[in-house]
Amino acid sequence: xxxxxxxxxxxxxxxxxxxxxxxxxxxxxxxxxxxxxxxxxxxxxxxxxxxxxxxxxxxxxxxxxxxxxxxxxxxxxxxxxxxxxxxxxxxxxxxxxxxxxxxxxxxxxxxxxxxxxxxxxxxxxxxxxxxxxxxxxxxxxxxxxxxxxxxxxxxxxxxxxxxxxxxxxxxxxxxxxxxxxxxxxxxxxxxxxxxxxxxxxxxxxxxxxxxxxxxxxxxxxxxxxxxxxxxxxxxxxxxxxxxxxxxxxxxxxxxxxxxxxxxxxxxxxxxxxxxxxxxxxxxxxxxxxxxxxxxxxxxxxxxxxxxxxxxxxxxxxxxxxxxxxxxxxxxxxxxxxxxxxxxxxxxxxxxxxxxxxxxxxxxxxxxxxxxxxxxxxxxxxxxxxxxxxxxxxxxxxxxxxxxxxxxxxxxxxxxxxxxxxxxxxxxxxxxxxxxxxxxxxxxxxxxx
Amino acid sequence: xxxxxxxxxxxxxxxxxxxxxxxxxxxxxxxxxxxxxxxxxxxxxxxxxxxxxxxxxxxxxxxxxxxxxxxxxxxxxxxxxxxxxxxxxxxxxxxxxxxxxxxxxxxxxxxxxxxxxxxxxxxxxxxxxxxxxxxxxxxxxxxxxxxxxxxxxxxxxxxxxxxxxxxxxxxxxxxxxxxxxxxxxxxxxxx
Numbered sequence: 001x002x003x004x005x006x007x008x009x010x011x012x013x014x015x016x017x018x019x020x021x022x023x024x025x026x027x028x029x030x031x032x033x034x035x036x037x038x039x040x041x042x043x044x045x046x047x048x049x050x051x052x053x054x055x056x057x058x059x060x061x062x063x064x065x066x067x068x069x070x071x072x073x074x075x076x077x078x079x080x081x082x083x084x085x086x087x088x089x090x091x092x093x094x095x096x097x098x099x100x101x102x103x104x105x106x107x108x109x110x111x112x113x114x115x116x117x118x119x120x121x122x123x124x125x126x127x128x129x130x131x132x133x134x135x136x137x138x139x140x141x142x143x144x145x146x147x148x149x150x151x152x153x154x155x156x157x158x159x160x161x162x163x164x165x166x167x168x169x170x171x172x173x174x175x176x177x178x179x180x181x182x183x184x185x186x187x188x189x190x191x192x193x194x195x196x197x198x199x200x201x202x203x204x205x206x207x208x209x210x211x212x213x214x215x216x217x218x219x220x221x222x223x224x225x226x227x228x229x230x231x232x233x234x235x236x237x238x239x240x241x242x243x244x245x246x247x248x249x250x251x252x253x254x255x256x257x258x259x260x261x262x263x264x265x266x267x268x269x270x271x272x273x274x275x276x277x278x279x280x281x282x283x284x285x286x287x288x289x290x291x292x293x294x295x296x297x298x299x300x301x302x303x304x305x306x307x308x309x310x311x312x313x314x315x316x317x318x319x320x321x322x323x324x325x326x327x328x329x330x331x332x333x334x335x336x337x338x339x340x341x342x343x344x345x346x347x348x349x350x351x352x353x354x355x356x357x358x359x360x361x362x363x364x365x366x367x368x369x370x371x372x373x374x375x376x377x378x379x380x381x382x383x384x385x386x387x388x389x390x391x392x393x394x395x396x397x398x399x400x401x402x403x404x405x406x407x408x409x410x411x412x413x414x415x416x417x418x419x420x421x422x423x424x425x426x427x428x429x430x431x432x433x434x435x436x437x438x439x440x441x442x443x444x445x446x447x448x
Numbered sequence: 449x450x451x452x453x454x455x456x457x458x459x460x461x462x463x464x465x466x467x468x469x470x471x472x473x474x475x476x477x478x479x480x481x482x483x484x485x486x487x488x489x490x491x492x493x494x495x496x497x498x499x500x501x502x503x504x505x506x507x508x509x510x511x512x513x514x515x516x517x518x519x520x521x522x523x524x525x526x527x528x529x530x531x532x533x534x535x536x537x538x539x540x541x542x543x544x545x546x547x548x549x550x551x552x553x554x555x556x557x558x559x560x561x562x563x564x565x566x567x568x569x570x571x572x573x574x575x576x577x578x579x580x581x582x583x584x585x586x587x588x589x590x591x592x593x594x595x596x597x598x599x600x601x602x603x604x605x606x607x608x609x610x611x612x613x614x615x616x617x618x619x620x621x622x623x624x625x626x627x628x629x630x631x632x633x634x635x636x637x638x639x
Binding site (some may be wrong): 144209 | 607609616618620624
């Protein structure tokens with residue numbers, strides 16, 4: 001069991017990144033910043049040279065950036081929904097990880113939204129979605145759903161921050177320039193019962209609202225594919241398939257973020273291995289569901305022997321995309337399931353490995369969803385092919401680096417732990433079910 | 449060494465001349481005609497390609513591929529299908545126009561390599577077309593833009609809800625603090 005800590009220790013741990021940043025912080029921020037700068041340079045180069053420099057062509061018109069958009073927005077969905085479900089079910093172990101999950105949602109969503117611009121090739125044309133909307137296009141509704149979800153994610157992150165901002169304003173030196181901002185943003189929070197009721201009510205509304213919002217975002221994203229009528233995308237289960245994929249990869253990213261910040265910010269006293277195990281259980285349930293959906297999708301499309309669908313299935317299962325598909329199936333589907341299912345690998349290292357495999361594997365899966373169907377000739381000519389170039393790879397790697405960079409920057413200004421929530425939940429009695437012992441989870445009295 | 453190379457070159461030339469497959473194909477003539485097809489339930493064009501040999505006689509058992517030019521995606525020749533010529537040298541294909549206006553058809557001789565002929569073209573003015581897509585059946589077809597407006601109303605409602613939550617918190621928390629402060633001040637004065 002994690003040792004019980006005092007309020008002072010909790011404050012110190014949560015506020016340490018705000019008040020001081022060690023050399024380790026800058027040693028991580030520097031390479032991440034360089035990768036993001038390289039990505040910005042590559043994007044500038046792409047705008048200058050055209051989308052061809054990213055490997056795009058007439059017969060591979062949707063490829064890596066569309067896969068990145070689905071991947072990054074998907075993981076955003078996972079972070080928000082995990083936090084919302086844990087709040088709504090009043091799960092006792094949620095407190096130390098909800099802030100990290102909510103921040104993961106916000107920053108991966110921001111990075112994911114950028115890929116809509118990168119994918120456009122002519123980013124200045126994004127305004128035409130507003131000035132010349134086409135109501136029958138899923139792309140327009142995708143834009144509406146994602147922007148709505150962004151606003152909801154910001155509010156969902158901000159509301160639980162209010163009590164911590166008030167605490168932060170009281171603990172920082174009076175001369176600090178951030179104090180005035182914290183006071184303004186904390187909305188005169190004094191932890192009054194009436195204030196608590198108002199804030200809890202607003203947070204409950206947001207937790208309920210953000211789940212259907214997140215479902216709508218990924219459903220609309222799926223319909224941008226499914227309603228195109230292209231073989232390989234024209235599937236009736238695409239919307240729930242995408243939603244489960246988003247949750248699956250999102251929970252995996254939350255595990256990586258929680259494990260990374262636990263190690264880097266020395267949060268072991270508040271985030272234990274049991275937190276990772278709980279999240280890993282959620283991940284494997286979604287893993288099994290996603291494998292089932294994949295089977296159902298392939299069976300429905302492949303078994304019909306439709307002339308237009310079978311070539312896409314062939315490319316995916318035995319053709320040029322087969323290595324990527326089977327690497328995902330084993331590395332991103334079965335292996336994480338085993339790593340969490342087996343007791344001797346159900347440890348921090350095993351869970352982090354499983355989560356990393358899921359995040360990488362699900363990116364690969366999005367590639368094999370997008371590319372074969374887009375590359376199939378619908379009118380004339382042979383199969384198209386997409387080639388990865390330094391431009392598309394640099395932008396993708398830079399975008400992945402931007403998430404931890406933005407999160408570390410954010411937690412340089414705001415507490416990494418939800419201090420007030422941890423305190424409140426610490427006062428409630430902890431009841432560990434017998435199932436804990438049956439599944440080998442840490443018990444009261446166990447030392448980590 | 450030189451003698452071996454010379455020998456190989458002569459042998460190769462003799463083989464090439466003696467092989468019919470490597471010999472130059474004979475010049476044939478391909479024509480294409482497009483007329484309205486009669487007796488069809490939907491608008492259709494009867495495409496008839498006719499292949500003649502160098503001697504002017506019809507040539508059978510040669511494959512002819514038909515194309516129509518589409519202006520979509522920068523202008524491409526869309527393959528309509530491949531038909532072998534009959535004993536009269538004719539290959540026929542029934543095509544239902546997908547759009548109205550002037551349609552440009554082309555017939556290419558694929559054949560077996562013994563005969564070559566330049567592609568033949570023909571144009572046809574289609575007054576009616578068979579749409580490539582079919583409207584969804586009722587009640588889906590009745591929804592159409594009604595759905596778009598309903599979804600738009602839903603999106604507006606969500607934005608209003610988000611604004612309401614935020615405004616309630618932003619205005620409510622300081623108000624509650626002020627009220628508590630005021631009541632404690634009154635209690636202090638009266639006490």
